[in-house]
Amino acid sequence: MPEPAVTLRRVHDPPAARRPGETRVLVDAVWPRGLRRADVDADLWPRTLGPSADLRKWFGHRPERWDEFRRRYREELREPERTRLLDELAAMVRRGPVTLLYGARDRAHNQAVVIVQALDDRLT
Secondary structure, three states: OOOOOEEEEEOOOOOOOOOOOOEEEEOOOOOOOOOOHHHOOOOEOOHHHOOOHHHHHHHOOOHHHHHHHHHHHHHHOOOHHHHHHHHHHHHHHHHOOEEEEEOOOOOOOOHHHHHHHHHHHHHO
């Protein structure tokens, strides 16, 4: 079975070996707490791709708000700058493996999960 083109990894986890040709993209709008730039093995940090400050604060990583967060964030991803960044990410995925890095503790309810869904829409 082939490796997935897009993988998710929490930046606070122990470093993982890079896959050949892999691009690592930090998808948080703010720098992850407690980490120095040298601690985060990211090739890119497109800050404006992350959710808006208002949406992040409203969500507060509360799972009961997940469905609404996902809806609102998908709406934000339709904004021109974010659409351009998603198109660039999709192009990277077509060229080789991409790992989306995020700082949230919750692995199932975070913006990287939504970004993967948006990328899947573009790539299928």
